Amino acid sequence: MSEIPGDLKFMKSHEWARVEDNGTVTVGISEHAQGLLGDLVYVELPNVGDTAQAGQAAAVVESVKAASDVYSPVSGEIVAVNEALADKPETINEDAYGDGWIFVVKLTNREELEELLDPDAYAEAIENEED
Amino acid sequence: MSQKTILNDSHRALGAKMVDFGGWDMPLSYGSQIEEHHAVRRDAGMFDVSHMTVVDLAGARTREFLRHLLANNVDKLKAPGKALYSCMLDETGGVIDDLIVYFLEEAFFRVVVNAATRDKDLAWIRSQAAAFDVAVTERPELAMIAVQGPNARARVATLLSPEVAAKALKIGKFVAFEGDGLFIARTGYTGEDGFEIIVPEGEAVALWQRLVDAGVAPAGLGARDTLRLEAGMNLYGQDMDESVTPWEAALAWTVSLDEGRAFIGREALEQQRAAGVPREMIGLVMDEKGVLRHGQKVLTEAGDGEILSGTFSPTLGKAIAFARVPAGAGSSLRVDIRGREVPVRIARIPFVRDGKPFDAA
Structure with missing residues (x-):
């Protein structure tokens, strides 16, 4: 298991969220999730200006093997999407917590962050899943 | 509890991601499935296909039996070693399975059928074989490794004795022979040249390792699926089954409506064609x-x-x-x-x- 950056929060469905200094939240999928999916070949991004709902699908990632919804960890307006993934979806395989980010939400309800798992709790959730 | 091939530990030692496939614990990929795909298209890769079912048919009337059992005509198999792809149909023209049949001797043919359809295939073949006095023998003690890619045959040849290597490089496509204790067939499921090698289980692990050492890249079911689909090859259970005739599965090229041969399903196929598919x-x-x-x-x-x-x-x-x-x-x-x-x-x-x-x- 690779190191999970300490500033991330997670959903059990394997999305990560990072609260940026300006109060927006960057979202991606975890290292564990990209491993489960295998080689990614397509990312369906939301549009800037769309409204994301916490726990609702906001993007889709597709590997050779399967398509998987990406749920937004928080509610708010989509203020940025990672256009580079259109041509290089494999960036998520290579750098899930960095260049493989998917979209940014301007969150409307900070309390939603409390619902998310810290890295240790997420690591534990993965371990239980594998049993 | 899923079944394991003799190579299961070899896959795990290579770090394979394992999945259940038709009741078998099989490698999905060993790393990137796209890289495994490219290895087969550009160089040489190999697949453990030991889960597939090898069935030997013996008896003086075996050819007559296969004329009855298969939609393709085994009379196309004239020289020993020659292989043929065919569907096995039910009376309604539905596809029970697709298979490869090898003509080895006049009284001895070998067929290789799918793993997930093993039970129904064996039951069907046995029920049909009885009237022809053909002995049906499953060969679960045989493992199978498919080595595929533009450089596959050359890599395999380096592991064979000089005489067998020379023969392996000489045989035509869809031909098999036995040598060095192996059954070597120039067939495959990737659209590339290569061999499918049937090997006694006791020697399979060593052969797999020698192929790894010879630079053949292990490839999993994920790459096998993208390769066969690119190559236009059907997957039983997904592209056809009993509810589908060969006409409806782009398999008309495998149906031989030669005069006077009453194979199972022929009547239904002719009716469907006359009525319009x-x-x-x-x-x-x-x-x-x-x-x-x-x-x-x-x-x-x-x-x-x-x-x-x-x-x-x-x-x-x-x-x-x-x-x-x-x-x-x-x-x-x-x-x-x-x-x-x-x-x-x-x-x-x-x-x-x-x-x-x-x-x-």
Whole structure:
């Protein structure tokens, strides 16, 4: 298991969220999730200006093997999407917590962050899943 | 509890991601499945296909029996060692399974059928064989390794004795022979040249390791699926089953309506052809980004069809699929992907030939 950056929060469905200094939240999928999916070949991004709902699908990632919804960890307006993934979806395989980010939400309800798992709790959730 | 091939520990030692496939614990990939795919297209890769079912048929009337059992005609097999791809049909013309049959001696043929259909295949073959006094013997003690790719045959040859190597490099496509204790067939499921090697279980692990050492890349079921779909080869259970005739599965080329041969299902096939075949299987390519998947709806001028096998083609860099559509579907087709109607093109099958885009790019 690779190191999970300490500033991330997670959903059990394997999305990560990072609260940026300006109060927006960057979202991606975890290292564990990209491993489960295998080689990614397509990312369906939301549009800037769309409204994301916490726990609702906001993007889709597709590997050779399967398509998987990406749920937004928080509610708010989509203020940025990672256009580079259109041509290089494999960036998520290579750098899930960095260049493989998917979209940014301007969150409307900070309390939603409390619902998310810290890295240790997420690591534990993965371990239980594998049993 | 799923079954394991003799190579299970070898796969795990290589770090394979394992999945259940037809009741067998098999490697999906060892790392990147796209890299495994390219290794087979460009160099040499290998697959553990020991889960497949080898069945030997013996008896003076074996050829007569196979004329009755198979939709393709074993009389095409004239020289010992020659192989033939065929469907095995039920009385309604539905496909029980697809298989390869090898003619070894006049009273001895070998067939290789799918793993997931083992039980029903054996039951069917045995029930049909009784009237011909043909002995049906499953050979579970045999493992099978498919070595595929432009350099596959040369790599295998380095592991064989000089005489056997020379013969292996000389035999034509769809021919098999026995040498060095191996059954070596120039067949495969990837669209590349190569061998399918049947080996006694006790020697399979050593052979696998020698192939690894010879630079053959282990490849999993994931790559096997993208390779066979690019090569235009059907997957039983996904592209056809008992509810589908060969006419509806792009398998007409495997049906031999030679005069006077009463094979099982022939009458139903002739009736369906006379009445007009209601559905057909076609190849699709999607130029837009995204991936075609099994079960997606295909919208046509003649009604809805569906995606059978669909995937992302690593060679073309686009999604490809087989679809079953109503007859007269026309050419302006769309696929429903999560509520979005995406245009697709009909493409010639195979999508990839000799490692290059055939018609689709």
